[in-house]
Amino acid sequence: MNNLLIWPVAVPLLSAVLTLLWPRRSTWIGVLGTTLSLLAVVLVSRQVVESGAIELALGGWSPGLGIALRADGLSVLMLLMSTLVSMAVAVYASVYISRSERRSEFWVLWLLLITALHALFLSGDLFNLYVTLELLGLSAVVLACLGGSRESLQAALNYLMLGLLGSMAFLIGVALIYAGYGTLDMAALAAAIESGPTAWVALSLMTGGLLIKSALFPLHFWLPPAHSNAPAPVSAVLSALVVKAALYLILRLWLALFDEVVTQTAALILGLLGGIAVLWGSWAALQAERLKLMAAYSTVAQVGYLFLFLPLLAALPEGTTRDVALGALVLLALTHGFAKSAFFLAAGVIMQRAGHDRIAELGGTARALPVTAFTLALAGVALIGLPPSGSFLAKWQLLSSVFITGQWIWLPVIAVGTLLAGAYTFRLLGYAFAPGEGVGPSLSVGREEIPAVLLALAATLVLGFWASAVWELVPISAYAGGEG
Amino acid sequence: MMNLTLLPDLLLAGMLIGLAWAALSSDDLRRGVVLFIAFGLLLAIVWARLLAPDLALAEAAIGAGLSGALLLVALRDGSGGDKRAAKRSRLNRWLIDLFVLVMTCLIGWVLWLTIYAEPVERLAQLANAMLDRSGVSNPVTAVLLNYRAYDTLLELVVVLAAVLGVLVVGRERRGYREAGPVFYGLVHWLVPLLIVTAGYLLWVGAHAPGGAFQAGATLAAAGIVLRLAGYDAAGLPDGRLLRWLLVAGTGVFLLLGLGMNVSGGRFLQYPEAWSGSLILVIEVAATASIAAALVLAYRGGRTDGWLFMDNKDKSREVSS
Numbered sequence: 001m002n003n004l005l006i007w008p009v010a011v012p013l014l015s016a017v018l019t020l021l022w023p024r025r026s027t028w029i030g031v032l033g034t035t036l037s038l039l040a041v042v043l044v045s046r047q048v049v050e051s052g053a054i055e056l057a058l059g060g061w062s063p064g065l066g067i068a069l070r071a072d073g074l075s076v077l078m079l080l081m082s083t084l085v086s087m088a089v090a091v092y093a094s095v096y097i098s099r100s101e102r103r104s105e106f107w108v109l110w111l112l113l114i115t116a117l118h119a120l121f122l123s124g125d126l127f128n129l130y131v132t133l134e135l136l137g138l139s140a141v142v143l144a145c146l147g148g149s150r151e152s153l154q155a156a157l158n159y160l161m162l163g164l165l166g167s168m169a170f171l172i173g174v175a176l177i178y179a180g181y182g183t184l185d186m187a188a189l190a191a192a193i194e195s196g197p198t199a200w201v202a203l204s205l206m207t208g209g210l211l212i213k214s215a216l217f218p219l220h221f222w223l224p225p226a227h228s229n230a231p232a233p234v235s236a237v238l239s240a241l242v243v244k245a246a247l248y249l250i251l252r253l254w255l256a257l258f259d260e261v262v263t264q265t266a267a268l269i270l271g272l273l274g275g276i277a278v279l280w281g282s283w284a285a286l287q288a289e290r291l292k293l294m295a296a297y298s299t300v301a302q303v304g305y306l307f308l309f310l311p312l313l314a315a316l317p318e319g320t321t322r323d324v325a326l327g328a329l330v331l332l333a334l335t336h337g338f339a340k341s342a343f344f345l346a347a348g349v350i351m352q353r354a355g356h357d358r359i360a361e362l363g364g365t366a367r368a369l370p371v372t373a374f375t376l377a378l379a380g381v382a383l384i385g386l387p388p389s390g391s392f393l394a395k396w397q398l399l400s401s402v403f404i405t406g407q408w409i410w411l412p413v414i415a416v417g418t419l420l421a422g423a424y425t426f427r428l429l430g431y432a433f434a435p436g437e438g439v440g441p442s443l444s445v446g447r448e449e450i451p452a453v454l455l456a457l458a459a460t461l462v463l464g465f466w467a468s469a470v471w472e473l474v475p476i477s478a479y480a481g482g483e484g
Numbered sequence: 485m486m487n488l489t490l491l492p493d494l495l496l497a498g499m500l501i502g503l504a505w506a507a508l509s510s511d512d513l514r515r516g517v518v519l520f521i522a523f524g525l526l527l528a529i530v531w532a533r534l535l536a537p538d539l540a541l542a543e544a545a546i547g548a549g550l551s552g553a554l555l556l557v558a559l560r561d562g563s564g565g566d567k568r569a570a571k572r573s574r575l576n577r578w579l580i581d582l583f584v585l586v587m588t589c590l591i592g593w594v595l596w597l598t599i600y601a602e603p604v605e606r607l608a609q610l611a612n613a614m615l616d617r618s619g620v621s622n623p624v625t626a627v628l629l630n631y632r633a634y635d636t637l638l639e640l641v642v643v644l645a646a647v648l649g650v651l652v653v654g655r656e657r658r659g660y661r662e663a664g665p666v667f668y669g670l671v672h673w674l675v676p677l678l679i680v681t682a683g684y685l686l687w688v689g690a691h692a693p694g695g696a697f698q699a700g701a702t703l704a705a706a707g708i709v710l711r712l713a714g715y716d717a718a719g720l721p722d723g724r725l726l727r728w729l730l731v732a733g734t735g736v737f738l739l740l741g742l743g744m745n746v747s748g749g750r751f752l753q754y755p756e757a758w759s760g761s762l763i764l765v766i767e768v769a770a771t772a773s774i775a776a777a778l779v780l781a782y783r784g785g786r787t788d789g790w791l792f793m794d795n796k797d798k799s800r801e802v803s804s
Contacts, residue, residue, distance in 0.1 A: 060753035142649035182606035
């Protein structure tokens with residue numbers, strides 16, 4: 001039943017329409033819609049695990065003339081991450097946003113954001129990907145300015161402009177590819193694209209556009225203000241999911257479509273930018289005075305780690321070793337998705353109770369909000385990459401890829417980055433576990449604290465112990481035919 | 485003699501580049517916007533010269549007309565502030581110019597290589613060959629509403645997200661004074677004419693240039709004219725009906741698509757005998773939603789009725 005593939009897109013979209021029509025029931029429809037989307041993704045994932053990559057030709061037209069949806073191991077993993085994270089965040093938001101005047105708009109846009117993410121991870125068509133990118137960018141921007149403050153509007157406007165610039169570059173790349181190869185279907189393109197000026201320019205434009213969206217150094221400057229000024233549930237999905245969507249596309253382009261075109265030098269440049277992002281982002285996170293700003297800078301650093309993999313992947317020969325490295329990349333992205341969303345949710349809880357998120361005044365958090373302090377600690381473990389978190393295994397594999405390929409320059413980057421991550425995490429925990437009155441007395445364990453701690457547990461324990469599932473799923477590719 | 489026929493085209497191309505440059509480099513924002521509108525109209529003519537009437541219509545209606553109207557009304561909003569474009573340092577500006585120039589040359593060179601040097605078979609032939617099975621005879625409509633209908637569905641969602649952005653950011657703008665007698669007379673002519681034109685564009689889309697986006701934009705133009713004449717609602721209903729209008733396009737499209745899915749076909753796989761009528765139904769709903777979204781964007785924010793629903797909502801919460 002490949003018809004299943006449309007449901008992860010259709011369910012949230014239908015819920016969004018219903019939410020707009022019945023604003024009074026928005027919270028219920030929003031949470032229910034998110035839950036049903038989760039169900040749809042689970043059904044699709046089961047199908048992929050059982051029978052390999054699946055494809056749905058929409059409208060019954062052959063891919064090329066029509067649009068195909070495809071699900072393989074990589075897209076299923078990204079789908080699962082986005083749906084699980086958004087489920088937890090939705091439960092959190094049902095409390096956090098319940099007093100807001102713009103509640104019904106939040107839920108509509110929330111469901112549109114999920115629609116866009118799912119559509120992006122399932123799309124098998126380059127132009128359709130552009131449309132999903134536009135939808136994703138636009139709904140993310142509107143969600144980011146729901147905070148309503150002047151700073152959040154300014155940050156959202158910058159986010160919008162840069163996002164549009166990125167989409168535009170991507171679109172020009174898509175147009176060049178269509179002009180050069182006469183199709184937009186990614187499976188056909190994976191077989192057709194060969195090295196040449198068209199492919200070089202198209203790949204550079206598309207990658208450039210996506211780099212803006214994934215906030216790789218030095219194109220990261222829009223991220224900290226946009227992510228730190230948004231409402232907490234929005235910051236969580238922006239940092240955990242939206243940034244990953246652009247990264248997912250870069251992986252698809254570099255590893256499946258343009259694998260003949262990518263050169264070692266190009267990969268090395270991205271790796272170097274990633275390395276600088278790791279160091280600079282971690283350093284800025286250490287300097288940050290506000291909790292959410294710290295989390296946002298930490299995202300800049302964590303995105304950097306993911307780009308460190310590109311030169312290693314380019315150097316490794318196709319086969320098991322490369323799949324293992326790719327699996328590690330995905331595992332790191334997933335762990336960061338869960339950990340960072342947990343972190344932002346915990347920051348939101350603290351902000352609501354204490355009325356501020358100045359790190360130096362967080363004394364007493366551990367006593368007033370023990371579950372939230374625990375969440376911060378667990379998320380910190382995953383951000384540093386300590387065992388048993390998924391990122392520990394991923395970084396271990398990153399190091400072993402460094403040894404295999406002999407690209408020693410990444411070794412100090414990883415070491416210093418990890419130390420800095422440890423430093424900013426322990427600095428935060430030092431304040432949070434110190435005695436003080438900064439946060440106020442404890443009320444009770446709120447409904448909004450549970451999703452955060454579950455996300456953090458997923459990052460540290462579940463992904464750590466069941467990491468092998470990631471490595472088993474990643475090699476299931478819908479585009480492998482193109483390489484033969 | 486070749487040169488003589490080429491001359492008007494060269495002139496057009498030159499003017500297009502000149503206008504684009506003038507619009508970008510204008511220090512006065514209002515002047516820049518007016519130049520931008522002129523640029524859009526000229527671009528529409530260029531599309532027509534390139535035998536792409538669909539694009540020409542869309543560019544004239546949306547690119548020049550509605551974008552221009554939105555830009556002008558945004559300028560009116562900021563009337564208290566500075567009308568001049570922010571001054572960038574000369575070096576900065578040169579660097580940007582240089583970057584754009586290099587990128588343009590690069591992309592132009594590659595496009596020339598791919599289109600003229602070694603042309604490949606693209607999809608136009610296949611799209612035309614399948615036209616009998618698509619339910620319409622205009623290939624552009626076949627692509628937009630049948631072959632790649634999923635793209636169009638998501639585009640409608642993009643429009644929805646954009647208008648929600650407008651609603652989230654603030655209340656609607658203040659309206660305009662009631663029109664004087666001359667303008668009033670013109671409005672009485674113009675609005676029915678625009679509505680009929682929209683209906684024609686919608687209907688004709690099945691076999692000639694036209695379709696939901698152009699029709700929606702034309703309908704929205706009628707709304708804008710109404711608002712300029714002092715009808716603050718610009719022809720839009722409020723409250724629940726407005727919400728239904730906004731989601732009509734997306735909702736009908738999605739439900740029909742899912743209907744195909746449930747009844748044994750693929751998502752959006754219309755039964756061949758029905759595809760013409762189904763496409764028309766979707767286009768009617770899409771036209772209504774696009775027009776409503778564009779007019780709402782021109783009004784610039786939440787309407788009173790939109791807030792009223794939220795207020796009722798709040799009082800409910802208190803009472804329960």
